[in-house]
Each structure stands twice: as structure tokens, then as C-alpha cells.
Amino acid sequence: xxxxxxxxxxxxxxxxxxxxxxxxxxxxxxxxxxxxxxxxxxxxxxxxxxxxxxxxxxxxxxxxxxxxxxxxxxxxxxxxxxxxxxxxxxxxxxxxxxxxxxxxxxxxxxxxx
Amino acid sequence: xxxxxxxxxxxxxxxxxxxxxxxxxxxxxxxxxxxxxxxxxxxxxxxxxxxxxxxxxxxxxxxxxxxxxxxxxxxxxxxxxxxxxxxxxxxxxxxxxxxxxxxxxxxxxxx
Numbered sequence: 087x088x089x090x091x092x093x094x095x096x097x098x099x100x101x102x103x104x105x106x107x108x109x110x111x112x113x114x115x116x117x118x119x120x121x122x123x124x125x126x127x128x129x130x131x132x133x134x135x136x137x138x139x140x141x142x143x144x145x146x147x148x149x150x151x152x153x154x155x156x157x158x159x160x161x162x163x164x165x166x167x168x169x170x171x172x173x174x175x176x177x178x179x180x181x182x183x184x185x186x187x188x189x190x191x192x193x194x195x196x197x198x199x
Numbered sequence: 200x201x202x203x204x205x206x207x208x209x210x211x212x213x214x215x216x217x218x219x220x221x222x223x224x225x226x227x228x229x230x231x232x233x234x235x236x237x238x239x240x241x242x243x244x245x246x247x248x249x250x251x252x253x254x255x256x257x258x259x260x261x262x263x264x265x266x267x268x269x270x271x272x273x274x275x276x277x278x279x280x281x282x283x284x285x286x287x288x289x290x291x292x293x294x295x296x297x298x299x300x301x302x303x304x305x306x307x308x309x310x
Contacts, residue, residue: 095239102208120298129289129301130242175241185230185249186257187299191241 089113090178092190100198105163107193109176112157113140120187121161123149124173132160133174166197202226203302205290211308218277220305222290228300231273233257233265235286236304242289246275260279280309 089112099105108121117138122130136143136150136159143150149162163170173194177187206221220299223233234257244257246265256266263282266274273292277284285308291299 090241092241122301127303129291129303131301132298135298177242185293185295186244186247186255188244188258189234189242191239 088178089116090188090189090190092174092176092193094193095191096194096196098196098198099166101168102165103168105161105170105195105197107161107163107174107176107195109159109161109190110157111159111178113178113180113188114157115180116188117150118179119150119159120177120179121127121148122175122177122189124192130175163195166195168197168199171195171197203261203290203292203300205288205302205305207305208303209306209308211310212277212280213310214279214281216277216280216300217310218280218307219287220275220290220307222273222275222291222292222302223271224273224300225271225291226294226300228292228294229270230295231267232291232299233263233273233275234289234291234292235259235291237286245275272297282309285309 090198120135121133152159173192175192176190202225204223232285233245234242248267264276288305290302
């Protein structure tokens with residue numbers, strides 16, 4: 087039972103354009119969401135987060151949007167750069183905090199120069 | 200900068216062996232976690248710990264145990280390794296209400 091779903095295993099985007107990565111969840115008790123980025127042969131690194139009291143959080147080129155009624159969040163990267171090529175995982179937690187995160191299956195983003 | 204160090208990057212063991220994976224963090228974090236990452240399945244939580252000598256089962260604890268005798272160290276133990284435990288193992292740590300920081304992983308092959 088996959089409670090956090092990333093339905094696109096891969097995504098290719100032209101350099102300079104917007105990358106949009108999507109994530110859906112089924113557990114209505116989740117109230118804190120995170121995005122992690124993972125390069126090959128490295129551990130995931132934290133990118134950005136959002137709590138359920140907000141619908142948008144922005145950090146430089148990265149913006150996360152949360153639609154609670156649709157149980158959907160998305161990560162926007164503008165403009166996309168070659169260094170953004172990585173696997174992106176969304177994660178969710180039901181405790182305002184991040185003990186026991188539930189991760190999605192990941193989306194491999196490739197930025198085409 | 201937070202440093203989470205996993206003792207081995209690559210490990211090859213045989214079925215039936217007892218396997219120890221070690222993880223050390225240097226930031227006095229309360230929480231430590233063990234995940235495995237498999238293609239198409241994302242990261243799945245095996246065990247986590249809120250404090251020394253405390254442990255909680257994650258989503259897939261079968262075939263594994265853990266030990267946390269000191270705050271900075273969290274060990275994952277495969278009691279009797281099997282081929283379906285071939286995977287990438289990731290350790291993470293965090294302070295309460297802060298993002299988890301991950302090590303670079305141990306790629307474990309069970310032959």
C-alpha cells in the first residue's frame with residue numbers, strides 16, 4: 087500500500103525551462119511534506135519542506151505547492167539547470183516534524199542542455 | 200555541517216552470515232534511522248531510534264535488528280543474511296522537528 091506516490095518515474099526538461107515534479111498521498115493524517123534530491127552514489131539531501139498550514143513555500147529556484155483537498159503536492163524548479171539532474175523523492179510525515187517519514191518511489195529528472 | 204558516516208560503501212556477504220552495518224553521526228541528533236532503497240520502491244524504513252537503547256520498528260523490520268548503545272551510533276544487523284536483502288542501505292539522523300540528514304549509503308550484496 088503506497089501511501090505516497092510519484093507516478094512519473096522520469097522527466098526530461100530543457101535547460102532554462104520549468105521542471106514540475108508531482109506527488110500524491112492517500113493518508114489524510116500527513117501534515118508535513120518534504121522533498122529530497124539524490125545524486126548517484128550519494129545519500130539524499132533535503133531540499134525544501136511545507137507544512138499543512140501553508141499552500142506554498144519558496145526557496146530560491148525551488149517552490150513547493152500543497153493542495154490538501156486533492157492530496158497533491160508539486161515541486162517547481164525555475165529555471166532548471168544541468169546540476170538539477172538527479173532523483174527527487176517526496177516524503178510525508180504525520181507529526182509536524184519528520185520522524186518516520188514515508189517516501190515516494192522517486193522521479194529521475196534529466197535537464198537537457 | 201552534519202556528517203552521517205556509514206562504515207562501508209560496498210559490502211559482499213554470503214547467505215546465512217550475520218551482517219553488521221554501522222552508522223555514526225557527529226551532531227548530537229536524537230533520532231536515527233535505517234532505510235533500504237530498491238528500484239521502483241523508493242526508500243523504505245526498517246527501524247528507527249529516538250534515543251539511546253530505544254528502537255521502533257519501521258515498515259519492513261523482518262529479518263533485521265538494530266542496536267543503539269551510544270547516541271552517535273546506530274547499527275543495523277542482518278541476523279542471517281538472505282539474497283532478498285541485497286540492497287542499498289541508507290542511514291539518517293535528525294534533531295526533533297528538523298529534516299533528516301543521510302549518509303552516502305552501503306551497497307550490500309548477498310551471494
